[in-house]
C-alpha cells in the first residue's frame with residue numbers, strides 16, 4: 451500500500467520535499483499540499499502531481515487521503531500543526547526547528563509521551579548525510595581514540611529577508627547542535643557565543659562563533675556565517691586522541707579550466723544535502739509508526755532548541771550559558 455503524504459508549506463523546503471516525495475520515494479505518494487498562500491500550494495501541486503491543494507494545514511491533517519504529514523511551513527507554525535498530527539494519530543516529519551522555543555517543543559514532547567507512541571520525527575537531515583554518517587562510524591570504530599574537539603563552520607550565501615541575528619543560532623546553528631549530539635553521543639552542557647566585528651553592510655554579529663562544551667568535556671567551536679557570499683559550505687573536523695577526521699565534501703563537480711582546478715559550491719543546503727533529504731524521507735516512510743525509527747525524535751528536537759536558547763542567551767549576555775534540560779520521558783530512552 452502506498453502511503454499518502456500531505457505537505458504543509460509550499461515555500462522553498464515544502465516545494466523541495468514535494469519534488470523528493472513525488473520523484474524519489476518508494477512506497478509513498480504526494481497526496482496533498484497546503485499553504486496559507488493557496489496559489490503557491492496550487493503551483494507546487496501542479497508541478498509535482500499532488501492530487502489536491504488547500505490553504506488550510508489543519509484541514510490537510512484531517513484529510514482521509516493523508517496518512518502522514520510533512521511540515522515545512524514557517525517555524526512559528528510548527529508546534530500547532532505537530533499537535534494536530536498527534537491529535538489525529540498521524541505520523542509527522544517536521545522541519546527543524548520543532549518549535550521556535552524550547553518550552554513549546556517541550557509541550558510536544560509531553561503530549562507525545564502521554565500518547566505513548568513516537569509519531570514525531572524532526573527534520574535534522576544531516577543525520578542521514580553519508581559524510582556525517584561516515585564520521586560517526588569512524589569515531590565509533592575506535593581507531594581515532596576519544597573525541598577531544600570539533601571544529602565546524604556553517605556558511606550560507608546570504609540571509610533571507612526575515613532573518614534576525616538570533617536566527618543564526620535558532621535556525622542555522624541548531625543543525626550543528628543536533629549533529630554534535632548525534633556524532634558524540636552525549637549532551638551539550640554549555641554554550642558561549644563570541645561576536646566578530648561583523649561583515650560590513652549586513653546583519654550585525656555575522657559571522658559569529660559558538661563554543662559548545664559537552665558533558666564529557668569535548669569542546670566544539672562552530673563558526674556561523676550567514677552572509678558568506680561565496681557558496682553554501684558546511685565543514686567539520688573531529689580532533690581525537692590518536693588522529694583527526696575531516697568531513698568529506700560531496701563533489702558537485704571538479705572543473706579543470708584555464709590552468710586552475712575548481713570544486714563548485716552549491717548555492718544552498720538543498721544541493722549539499724540532497725542525499726540526506728532523500729534518505730531522511732525514505733527512512734521515515736519505511737519506518738512509519740515504529741518507536742525506534744531512525745532520525746531525530748521530538749526529544750532531540752526539544753534539546754536542540756534548548757541548546758539554541760542557551761546560545762541566544764549567551765549572545766545577549768556575553769557570558770557562558772548552561773543548557774538546562776527537563777526530565778527525559780521514558781518513551782525516549
Ligand code: ISE
Nearest residue numbers: 546604606621622623625719
Ligand atoms: C536553513 O533553514 C537550513 O535548515 C539549512 O540547512 C541551514 O544550513 C541554513 O543555515 C538554515 O538557514
